[in-house]
Amino acid sequence: MQIPAGPLLQTINSPEDLKKVPKEKLHQVCDELRQYIIDVVSVHGGHFAASLGVVELTVALHYIYNTPYDQLVWDVGHQAYGHKILTGRRDNFISNRKYKGLSGFPKRSESEYDSFGVGHSSTSISAALGMAMAAKYKGETDRKAVAVIGDGAMTAGMAFEALNHAGVADTDMLVILNDNCMSIDPNVGALKEYLTDITTSQTYNKLRDDVWKMLGKLPVGKNFTREMASKLEAGIKGMVTRSSNLFEALNMRYFGPIDGHNITKLVDTLKDLRNIPGPKLLHIVTVKGKGYELAEKDQTKWHAPGLFDKITGEIYKKKFDLPQPPKYQDVFGHTILELAEKNEKVMGITPAMPSGSSLNIMMKAMPHRAIDVGIAEQHAVTLSAGMATQGLKVFCNIYSSFMQRAYDQAVHDAAIQKLPVIFCLDRAGLVGEDGPTHHGAYDVPYFRCIPNMIISAPMNEAELRNLMYTAQLDSTNLPFVIRYPRGEGVMPEWRRPLEEIKLGTGRRLREGKDVAILSFGHPGNFAAAAIRELRAEGIEPAHYDMRFAKPLDEALLHEALLQYEKIITVEDGTVVGGFGSAVAEFMALHGYKNDLKILGIPDRIVEHGTLKELHRECGYDAQAIADAVRQMRKQPVSEMTIPA
Template identity: 40%
Template sequence: MEIRFLDKIKSPNDIKILSDVDLTVLAKEVRETLITTISKNGGHLSSNLGIVELTIALHKVFDSPSDQIIWDVGHQVYPHKLFTGRYDKFSTLRKKGGLSGFPNPEESNHDIFAAGHSGTSVSAAYGLSVAKTMKEDTKSFTIAVIGDGSITGGLVYEALNNAGRNNTNLIVILNDNEMSISPNVGSMARYLAAIRTNPIYYRAKEEIIELVEMLPNGKKIHDRVSEAKKLLKNYMYKSNFFEDLGFAYMGPINGHNIKSLCRALEGAKEFDKPVLLHIQTIKGKGYYHAEIDPAKFHGIGSFDIATGAPMNNSGIKKDYSNTFGDYLCNLAAKDENICAITAAMTLGTGLQNFAKKYPERFFDVGIAEEHAVTFAGGLAKGGLIPVFAVYSTFLQRAYDEIVHDVAMQKQKVVLAVDRAGFVGEDGRSHQGILDVAFLKSIPDTVIYSPSCYEELGMMLENAIYGPGNVAAVRYPRGKEGYIPDDYKPLNETASVYGNPKATTAIVIYGSLFSNAVLAKEELAKLGKDIKVIKLNRVWPIPSIALIEGMKTEKLFFFEEGAKSGGAGESFAYKLLKRGYKGSYVHVAVENSFVHHATIQELQEEFNLSPKRMVEKILGEV
């Protein structure tokens, strides 16, 4: 497709001069660019295809960055990046040193508030709008764009409840596509469906406007019947939940009609109170494969545009997430007390088969990690065995609930911590590097970390039936790594691979075992005898590992996680208490948020790749 407009847009001001016909062409160009780029780089496709027209309308009506647009979660921000001077760099999307896949204020002053987690936009936008009011800026607007999936989380209602009390220039746009990542669940999803199926007033209003404006002197007629329309609203339309909170409610309207969107946004600016504009969109709009399977194309690697099939697809779907789901199904077949919980991530956490086999024991609570943990505590109190499958980065949101509603209550809850460690191109908001540090601070918590699928099964069973009120099993994104033929997984808290008498050891846990073994093999070629002390139970630190450490002159603890509060710090402390006199090097992520790059690139950068392990050891030995 020939690009006529998109490559000429250097700022949002360039959109304002385009005609309605030009804007329609622009929307097609944006979709073409999204599909082409994401097919090569991977990324979030469905959500961005669904929000193209809204993004055009926002930049047509408002003046970014003085009018501040806050994107909830942020994975739908690609069109916004294209319109704010980043078209020329768009081919670098999600690559190391390139454009982030999420809003990043360090990248552009049009990215007002960094995001990556769900439900934060209304709180942030309300704060910004109050700040403007206090600084006597009464002309500019703050706009939060949030999906119907995100409003299954409680933080949004805290913000709406607070914001509705004050007359600030706040506009909340509810992008209703009936999806988050998996299909939406819960009472609010049903409530929005009821609004969608009975939008009497607003659709009648839109149709009346379009009809009247086609008539001679239509604008004059339109102005004179405005009072009649108010009477029509009072007669036909009762207040809804959002109006009861203090918002002016508009919608639902077609989120793919640029003209209607611009009209609605201009109308929203006229209220002297916060506004909630409800739009309806199609997730995956404009790309056949994404429209029929938006969940598959929510976050996807490189793919063939013609077929939608992933590139470099081996046909083997086995990975840690799906393997976890299979093991949990097997355990649930033997124990009817086992339940599974997800926070709107059924497919992402590998629970799709569990949901089909045991629907009465499967709970999708929506994007509500805090609720999920406390709900799990209640299930445990009632005699069940809840297993909450959640990405490491999202578990951060439920820390207090783990402390107060599980550990303090002395209830057994199992946390299946997916995407632990580096996750790659999703960047700062999604790296799973904090879970060990914050979980091990909680009394009576046990943390396991497998290095292969077989160990995952063992550790999941240990977590369910073994010690600890909070029992976490953490595992990485993707497939298991290199496992040497002579390695035999043992159901022990720790193990030693290699010559037990070696005076130098690598200490690791989880998926870094593969890198450690490769480093050991490379060092063996150089005449260096190295053993690997492997923590199967990361916390509490196993006595077996400490005994092995005390017998070793030089220890190198490599950890794909935060250094401060990490397992490596605790390992060193416990060795010192036992009187350790050897040398100790701890390599981990030191006091930083980890940017986007491939997992391999990040391991190289943070000295956790086999090559960097070898260099580190040779530099010290």
Template identity: 50%
Template structure:
């Protein structure tokens, strides 16, 4: 049997295939995903689960004229393979290569850039109503996962969308958190096709118009319809939002997907299709453990993931997870909160040891922060484990519900700075600027693993909100002490005494700063806190040096360097200051060390920038 995938250069080629060949094509796409992710690393389980759905969508709809918006976007590798990027898959998530998420600049088929959760319905509704405004008949399809439906934004969009009867909007719920249940079979396939067909829709409308003349009969018929559908599917909730609900159907059965999508394509108004898929479908190891294969590194598909030997260095996430368990054992007021990032934020052991004090609120960052505020009001000490980039989604709650009330919530900000292969959408570049301007907030920037544990203890001891920011992966490998000793609040330290130039380092860039400082015979200061600044130390250092250099793995604009300039101005001290950090542009995916070097934030780059500005020693 001749391979089909090499002949598919875009969805138009796919649509020319006989339907009976689509099963073979899906198998080839799945093999392509597995082969490439095993070589580059990336999201695997979710992509193996969306192969048939992707094939069916591009087969039925006229993409890119019809718009598909993929929620989160970590399940779009089959989509990329079928939309002209198959040959570039070996560059996936590599510097200069294609992104692991949809990007409008990468392809016309990527209709909306995504990587955070629960945005698809809002975006697709905007596209559907824009088409209506312009008199165009294109469709807009939002593909959203069951986890993303836990976010309030998804329901805000559903609530809004249900009132637009003329919108050609299809929401597809990709339900992949359960095995395919008995109702998802031949009978349910038939019911789904029947309920999505023109005859059913027309009969339903005629029935409504006849029965409305006799209101009691209309209400009785409506209740009977809801109850009858409810015996097979959870239709009522989404129909209350104004959607025509279809499903659930088997998301791996092309003979069910394609006719149902073809019927839905003919209907006007908001449509909701519930498909059930399996994470890791077609690769037994991923099916058995979809969490482990959610975002693996490189591996041999014939063997699977091999448990690595004990890592020589603990990651910052592991340091946080151990601290959380140790502090919880000491202080019964501690509670841990995560917005659906138990593994990523290092809370697995905490959940096992303290299940009654562990709260996974789902993909609902806004709720997570206000929920923490409520706990704090009652005397508990919440620790919100959240990625820096995800806290952006709860900024109003951080200000309005936590900071104004000055509540003692600790924010453990993982993935601060550049994050590598996930790129700009996940880079924690903005937390220092957006946190330090908020009254009552404090921001700690540990330089290494040992200091991270100590500063978490410092943060927990405060009676106001404190954020501790730390990067993805490991640092220089300092071994944290077993104690829960804290460091002095708001105080830095001189790590190297030099002359003429003083380098003020915030966070893990302290170590390349020390290397550059050694070469330049410069003083190097570990500032530790972006807010409050150690102003006494700053004045002392400024008065003893000709010029200052600030360095941070965060946005220069409004960042820790800006805080230094503000403090110097307030103290009436005039010094030349060179600010080093992330520039005013989005940094794309790639190896973090190479990205930092390219930005001049390695030891060589720091030294070069200082010499270019102030001359050599």
């Protein structure tokens, strides 16, 4: 169902059309753009509050800059909905985050206006600096590069690395710091306090405005130059606030803070800054969720609310007659609190995802033992390792795809030193509508190749609880990975007594004939559903829930390989180097020649869609598993070598 845009927005199919709008009508464009985002997201879903907060900035940037020749990089791309709508994708925006539709993030293959693919945070300054340096190298002196980064994303070390380089690179680039005190959850740390000092210093802001009004009345010439005016402003900054100490110490000319919702002020400021050479930083202050009252009041809840009634604000929830299983993340959140209440050594760490990971449950009950470090995955891992040296049992809770950003720390600071950090990898496997930047496809291979790592995955909520319980025992003295998927589990009655699981042991769930299915993690439930279907046809596959990709349950593998001629492995991770590969390596090492089929995420970039659609596409849903069993049973048996 197509959703109509406002009368002025309907005429804008590109930034060139936007530039034809009189400046005094830009506020109307902003109003219609904001309303269109509300109309579409309320019906079709998606991220919400972030894009509402940058409507005026989006309009001003495309109004002043010559995009796509001038290159615009949106950090954490869920704030780029307005950008997509203004750059030729308005009528197709209803397909946003849907299977085969628009990506929820900027994507280079989708539009020439998407200069850089962004899904994770804190990459924009580095990317824009690279573009600016390339433009300088190629002699494109009129080409501009702009990075839009939120104050939450500025907590990552990569952003400061890029600022440090930008200050000496002598390139024409602009960094826009979108300051709204929010990422998904409220921002934390000293940088947040620092920016608050700048934006709330009444003395500085009044003096700055008064001085620039005065300077505007003075003639600029031989006796009073713009350079002198700039030095005067810098001196005032230094007297009344710390604002000149950080960014300008990095040789970034600092401008602001200004109201990020004043379209006229933004247009005038960006027009001036476009003509000022060198590295610059514009500090704007915005409200996440601007223009939708409920989102302004509760920005975490409205980050990505799902479908809702735009009039009443009611967020639609599925209604069920029977009790439903909880989300895995909530099982984690309640279980870590339960463990912490019994074990004073238990601590929780998350990099800016307390609500997304449900660590906020423990944070409310034990704020001194559950810590949000901001968007700083590398720091989160090494902080956890430091705590582990003192005998604490630290649950470092990170989304699987975000864990990639702290790989060196997992190797250098945890594995090499044999420190028992517990890595709880939320959103492992395919994640659905967020697409390839967020799919947790690679954690098993990148952890499996590291010595001293334990890698596990629960098939259900009770297994997640038991793995967490096992990981925090004093007898567990190595880094311990527990990976689990986004979304709901399978057990409405999940609060069962905690039990220790012997490391490296799986379990035989069902005896069978001819074919054995070895599952790793939640896809074991797909295998169970496939077996129920096959049994109705008289086909009886065996089923093993392996639980550990490292160390493997060698006794259970020998049992399965000796008893069944054909083996199927199933996992919610890449087939290259994953659990199935571990089984293949085991077979090669021990001389087995059973027929082996590995099901999982294929060796390609998987786009976005619902989980059901993606599991089907990738060939490891229940139907695909059942089809694989049928196909293998029809094939002749390979000549097998059975070890003595």
